[in-house]
Amino acid sequence: KAGVTQTPRYLIKTRGQQVTLSCSPISGHRSVSWYQQTPGQGLQFLFEYFSETQRNKGNFPGRFSGRQFSNSRSEMNVSTLELGDSALYLCASSPAGATNEKLFFGSGTQLSVL
Amino acid sequence: AQSVTQLDSHVSVSEGTPVLLRCNYSSSYSPSLFWYVQHPNKGLQLLLKYTSAATLVKGINGFEAEFKKSETSFHLTKPSAHMSDAAEYFCVVTPFSGGYNKLIFGAGTRLAVHP
Numbered sequence: 001k002a003g004v005t006q007t008p009r010y011l012i013k014t015r016g017q018q019v020t021l022s023c024s025p026i027s028g029h030r031s032v033s034w035y036q037q038t039p040g041q042g043l044q045f046l047f048e049y050f051s052e053t054q055r056n057k058g059n060f061p062g063r064f065s066g067r068q069f070s071n072s073r074s075e076m077n078v079s080t081l082e083l084g085d086s087a088l089y090l091c092a093s094s095p096a097g098a099t100n101e102k103l104f105f106g107s108g109t110q111l112s113v114l
Numbered sequence: 115a116q117s118v119t120q121l122d123s124h125v126s127v128s129e130g131t132p133v134l135l136r137c138n139y140s141s142s143y144s145p146s147l148f149w150y151v152q153h154p155n156k157g158l159q160l161l162l163k164y165t166s167a168a169t170l171v172k173g174i175n176g177f178e179a180e181f182k183k184s185e186t187s188f189h190l191t192k193p194s195a196h197m198s199d200a201a202e203y204f205c206v207v208t209p210f211s212g213g214y215n216k217l218i219f220g221a222g223t224r225l226a227v228h229p
Contacts, residue, residue, distance in 0.1 A: 042220075043217075043222075100163065102160045103158075103160065107156055
């Protein structure tokens with residue numbers, strides 16, 4: 001069974017641009033969540049989707065958005081990039097997104113904003 | 115609100131010696147607690163989780179953790195460190211309800227294992 005797949009693995013963008021990251025969950029998993037990892041702030045929750053609906057959102061500005069498709073694949077978008085958006089973005093999936101469920105993480109997309 | 119504090123940012127041990135990674139939590143309710151591990155250039159992997167069934171939780175690769183409500187602690191231990199244990203470890207708490215995988219991570223503890 002394939003794991004969580006995130007593409008691309010690396011991205012370099014300049015300030016003001018926008019970027020779209022993709023996440024394909026494990027087959028059969030309906031919940032996808034996104035996290036941002038930086039040396040200064042650590043791992044922070046961005047948002048979680050289940051059956052194409054956003055159920056939970058972290059404390060990030062509206063420049064960060066996401067969506068989920070009917071096949072459970074998810075994308076997140078960051079508009080008007082800032083230097084501080086440079087981070088490792090991790091996607092995780094689980095069968096139903098219940099509080100105690102084990103999450104399966106992808107290897108992440110490393111975004112560098114110049 | 116829930117939070118976790120990992121008391122050591124770096125821990126260094128010799129191969130074959132015990133490992134202790136410390137975590138204290140803050141929660142208004144009985145929490146769900148986890149330990150995740152992140153190896154370089156890899157995603158996070160669940161080591162173990164506590165969900166009130168038993169206070170001593172056994173995980174993968176010989177790790178275990180004990181939930182102590184009186185001390186609000188959930189320390190991670192391993193009797194004998196292996197070189198492959200070198201990684202970053204995160205103590206994690208989830209909200210009592212409605213959390214829907216909104217994990218709250220500690221700052222992490224980087225474990226170094228020396229020969």
